[in-house]
Amino acid sequence: MTDALFSRIALIGIGLIGSSIARDVKALGLAKEVVISTRSAETLRRAEELQLGTSYTASAAEAVKGADLVIVSVPVGASEEVARQIAATLKPGAIVTDVGSTKASVIAQMAPHMPEGVHFIPGHPLAGTEKSGPDAGFEGLFQGRWCIFTPLPDTDPEALRKLTAFWTALGSRIDEMDPQHHDKVLAIVSHLPHIIAYNIVGTADDLETVTESEVIKYSASGFRDFTRLAASDPTMWRDVCLHNREAILEMLARFSEDLAYLQRAIRWGEGDKLFELFSRTRTIRRSIVEAGQDVDVPDFGRHALDKK
Numbered sequence: 001m002t003d004a005l006f007s008r009i010a011l012i013g014i015g016l017i018g019s020s021i022a023r024d025v026k027a028l029g030l031a032k033e034v035v036i037s038t039r040s041a042e043t044l045r046r047a048e049e050l051q052l053g054t055s056y057t058a059s060a061a062e063a064v065k066g067a068d069l070v071i072v073s074v075p076v077g078a079s080e081e082v083a084r085q086i087a088a089t090l091k092p093g094a095i096v097t098d099v100g101s102t103k104a105s106v107i108a109q110m111a112p113h114m115p116e117g118v119h120f121i122p123g124h125p126l127a128g129t130e131k132s133g134p135d136a137g138f139e140g141l142f143q144g145r146w147c148i149f150t151p152l153p154d155t156d157p158e159a160l161r162k163l164t165a166f167w168t169a170l171g172s173r174i175d176e177m178d179p180q181h182h183d184k185v186l187a188i189v190s191h192l193p194h195i196i197a198y199n200i201v202g203t204a205d206d207l208e209t210v211t212e213s214e215v216i217k218y219s220a221s222g223f224r225d226f227t228r229l230a231a232s233d234p235t236m237w238r239d240v241c242l243h244n245r246e247a248i249l250e251m252l253a254r255f256s257e258d259l260a261y262l263q264r265a266i267r268w269g270e271g272d273k274l275f276e277l278f279s280r281t282r283t284i285r286r287s288i289v290e291a292g293q294d295v296d297v298p299d300f301g302r303h304a305l306d307k308k
């Protein structure tokens with residue numbers, strides 16, 4: 001049990017990420033009160049059944065009243081709507097943060113609504129799974145994972161220190177970068193892999209020769225990993241694609257170019273080119289494993305999930 005870092009925390013959105021935060025806050029005693037708010041009445045009721053907080057309200061404006069820390073965990077496309085709802089009732093001196101997978105767009109949506117005296121610090125925990133909703137969350141999701149902050153230029157160092165202490169208590173390692181850099185890096189390491197997964201599973205499904213039963217029957221291979229990613233929440237990933245458009249399109253263009261190179265090498269039987277690339281990528285995988293960043297399975301948090 002850690003000392004309470006905050007008197008009152010408001011969690012807006014209580015799906016996979018919000019509910020995982022709630023579980024950790026409760027287990028670690030990081031706040032005296034945890035107010036939960038979410039748009040859907042059914043999800044709010046489920047959060048209450050799971051006893052994820054100390055009080056529950058459908059109104060985000062009500063939820064943030066008197067809160068020292070507000071964490072917005074909604075699909076990135078809903079960020080502005082939430083910012084508008086909470087702006088007038090935020091406590092002076094409160095820290096407002098988010099967990100969205102894209103950062104420049106979230107800042108553009110939320111920062112203009114933040115009142116003077118409120119500390120808005122955008123964040124992104126690099127931890128999650130393909131599941132969604134309050135039942136999908138679990139204690140320890142953020143343990144050993146990166147949490148990236150993209151602070152605005154005039155960010156109060158004391159507020160940043162408090163938010164760092166919060167995520168550190170959840171077991172995260174903290175990094176800071178500017179939002180544009182974040183969006184480019186995440187486009188290649190997270191957004192593209194999901195888009196590729198959605199695409200390859202869609203293509204397989206469209207192929208007349210690969211019937212549904214064959215996909216299931218033979219998926220105990222690399223394809224299975226793609227189907228896990230392709231099972232990720234459609235609303236969340238629609239929003240990521242629409243709100244990191246430029247960086248994703250840039251990375252997709254590079255990806256397509258490199259794929260064309262590979263295609264050409266296969267067509268012309270250029271085995272040396274294929275061998276050179278496959279050797280290079282194998283080295284990358286091995287260096288990740290050696291750096292201790294591998295979790296045996298290539299996804300975030302799978303260990304903890306498997307234990308459930």
Ligand SMILES: NC(=O)C1=CN([C@@H]2O[C@H](COP(=O)(O)OP(=O)(O)OC[C@H]3O[C@@H](n4cnc5c(N)ncnc54)[C@H](O)[C@@H]3O)[C@@H](O)[C@H]2O)C=CC1
Binds near residue numbers: 016127
């Ligand atoms: N799923 C993942 O693995 C990760 C997701 N993220 C980011 O975290 C955020 C939340 O994702 P998840 O928890 O996975 O999603 P989720 O679908 O499990 O939960 C989303 C929550 O937001 C609520 N919500 C939706 N629109 C709302 C609105 N307008 N006002 C109030 N509540 C609203 C939903 O009722 C639900 O409680 C997203 O921005 C996502 O990009 C970040 C890291 C990992």
Ligand SMILES: O=C(O)C(=O)Cc1ccc(O)cc1
Binds near residue numbers: 125298299
């Ligand atoms: O399930 C997986 O493999 C993920 O990649 C989870 C994930 C999804 C989105 C993020 O912004 C961060 C992590």
